[in-house]
Amino acid sequence: MDFATPADLSPIPQAEAPRECPLCPRLVAFREQCRAEHPSWWNAPVPAFGDPQAWLAIVGLAPGKHGANRTGRPFTGDFAGELLYATLAKYGLSEGIYRAERGDGLQLTGAIILNAVKCLPPANKPEPGEIANCRTFLQASLAALPNVRVIVALGQIAHVAASRALGLKPGATKFAHGAEHFAADGRVLLSSYHCSRYNQNTRRLDAVMFESVFARALRVGRQAELEE
Numbered sequence: 341m342d343f344a345t346p347a348d349l350s351p352i353p354q355a356e357a358p359r360e361c362p363l364c365p366r367l368v369a370f371r372e373q374c375r376a377e378h379p380s381w382w383n384a385p386v387p388a389f390g391d392p393q394a395w396l397a398i399v400g401l402a403p404g405k406h407g408a409n410r411t412g413r414p415f416t417g418d419f420a421g422e423l424l425y426a427t428l429a430k431y432g433l434s435e436g437i438y439r440a441e442r443g444d445g446l447q448l449t450g451a452i453i454l455n456a457v458k459c460l461p462p463a464n465k466p467e468p469g470e471i472a473n474c475r476t477f478l479q480a481s482l483a484a485l486p487n488v489r490v491i492v493a494l495g496q497i498a499h500v501a502a503s504r505a506l507g508l509k510p511g512a513t514k515f516a517h518g519a520e521h522f523a524a525d526g527r528v529l530l531s532s533y534h535c536s537r538y539n540q541n542t543r544r545l546d547a548v549m550f551e552s553v554f555a556r557a558l559r560v561g562r563q564a565e566l567e568e
Contacts, residue, residue, distance in 0.1 A: 346458070349412060350387035355480035357385040357458050363473040367459040367466075374409065374460065382412030385459050388481055389414050390452030395561050396433065397488045398424070399478070399498040401534060402457035402466055409460040413442045414453040419537040423550060424453075424494075431554050452488075454481050456501035471501055478505045489527055489564040490557045495534030502529055517545070518553060520560075528560050 347353035362368060375383045386408045400420075403409040407418025415421035417440045425438035428451060436446040457466040457474045466474075482488060482505055491506070493499040499515040506523040513521040519531040532553040533545040540546070 344412075346385050346387035351390060351392040351452065352388055352481055352484040355477060355484045356387050357474075357477050359384045361385050361459065364459065364470045367457075367461060367470060370462050371459060374405070378410070381410045383409060383460075384412070385477075386412060386414055386455060387458075388452055388454050389416075390448035391450055392452070392485070393487050394448070394450055394452040394485060395487050395489050395565070396451040396557055397482065397485060397491045398451060398453045399491060399493045399502045400453065400455045401495050401497050402455055402464065403460045404464065405460055408455075411440075411442050414455060416440060416442060419540070420535045423535045423540065423547060427547070427551055427554050430551065431558060433554075452485065454478060456498045466497070471497065475501060475505060478502070482506070490561050491527060491529050492553060492557055493529060493531045495532075495536075498534070499529075499531045517549065518556070520556070526564070528564070530557055530560070 345359045346356040350356045371383055374381065386403045400414060404418040407421060408414050408416055411417045415424050428434040428448065433451040434446060434448050438444060438446050456478060457471055458477060461470065478501055491502050493502040496515040503513045506527060506529060508521060508523055515531055517533045521529045530553055532550060533539050535545060535550055
C-alpha cells in the first residue's frame, strides 16, 4: 500500500486526487509531517470506497488521523466508523464484517463513501480554501456515479460541500439533522449530524437518530427507482 495511488484503490479512479496532490500547502505540510512520524501509514488523499453502481453516496468531512489517514479507507480505524459501518450493515448496504482495517474484506453494496476533503487537516478542521480546492474531486466523484439518487451528508461542512457540488445554494439549504433538499437533476440531499466520537459522547447523536437518516434514504431511493 505504501506506493499505491488513490486511483489504484478507488472504484472511481478517474475522480481521484493524485497521491502527491499539491493544491493545499497547509495540508501538504501536515501530510509530510505525518509521513515522517508514521511512515507505514497511508498518509495521502483518501480514495472513495464502495460500489461504483451505488444509488447512495455518503459524504463525510475528511480523513481522521488514526482512521482513514492511517488505513487509506474512509471511516476505517476510528470511532466514527463503528457506527457508520454498523448502520450500513443493518440496512443491507454492506457485505462482510467491518474489522477496522482495509484488508478486512468488507464491501459496500449500493453505497459509496466520499469525503468533502480528501487529505487529513490539522485538528480535523479544514479551511474554506481547502474545502473549495477539494470540491473539484467531489464534483468529479458525483459525476462518475450516474446511479446515485440520494446523498447523505455527515455534518455541516459535508452538507455545504455536497450542496455546492450538486449546484444548490448553501444559504437556501440550511443544515439540520434530518434536513432534506432536492437538486435540479432530481437527486436528494439528506443531512445528519456527523457520527464523530464527540457527537456520540455528548449525545447530540445516537444510533437511533443516525439510523433514521439512512432509513429515510432507503425510502427516498426506492421511491426514485419506482418513478424511473
